[in-house]
């Protein structure tokens with residue numbers, strides 16, 4: 001079972017340029033001290049719903065650093081895997097172990113999940129962040145820093161529902177970052193955004209990774225995966241068909257399903 005971290009990946013992760021920012025994303029905790037959820041070890045993870053096996057004895061190891069892109073055809077189980085890892089769904093069988101510990105509420109609170117369609121409060125942009133900052137500890141200065149960081153510094157008073165799709169997704173990301181997560185799960189966050197919005201979201205994700213946040217990102221966008229990935233997990237029929245450093249995966253995917261997928265052939 002392979003285990004990926006930045007040592008194995010060489011300086012690929014370090015070589016990615018970090019967008020210059022006037023405000024640090026995480027002004028209250030600039031180091032990764034005390035952040036110990038990883039490595040993640042998953043063994044025999046199984047999810048059966050209505051008599052159908054949707055996640056099928058899945059094994060996965062994730063190291064403490066970098067950005068893992070999860071790819072695979074429609075229905076492969078990518079979203080279900082992310083929800084299982086985040087603790088939103090209870091598996092039928094198998095083991096998820098965060099640095100040797102079983103999942104618990106405290107683990108889920110140290111992770112954040114951003115969906116393809118942002119789920120926002122029907123209140124102002126600022127109120128959407130204050131809601132989280134009140135629970136997690138954070139003041140107005142932190143809220144303003146986060147909004148500037150995601151390019152919404154001038155929209156604080158606007159109703160969140162009036163934001164464009166790309167802006168809503170950036171607010172969802174700001175809210176996720178406000179929880180100062182050790183792991184940020186993103187499930188196709190740019191699937192319905194225009195190219196400029198995609199670039200902005202990717203910048204924010206790169207910054208978060210550079211600040212020490214572990215990224216697990218589901219995408220169908222091969223270009224995006226190439227731009228962001230340190231390693232790629234390719235899912236097929238509820239199992240990990242391949243897990244490889246990004247350079248190797250994109251050069252020569254070894255499993256047939258991944259090769260077909262990358263060549264644009266339908267994978268069932």
Ligand SMILES: Nc1ncnc2c1ncn2[C@@H]1O[C@H](COP(=O)(O)OP(=O)(O)OP(=O)(O)O)[C@@H](O)[C@H]1O
Nearest residue numbers: 049050054072073074075076077078079080081220
């Ligand atoms: N609550 C559910 N009950 C029954 N089946 C489900 C449920 N949720 C998902 N599934 C099925 O599980 C399979 C995997 O779903 P999942 O959403 O994880 O796929 P995915 O890899 O994210 O696909 P896509 O790329 O289309 O988003 C699909 O066949 C889906 O229909």
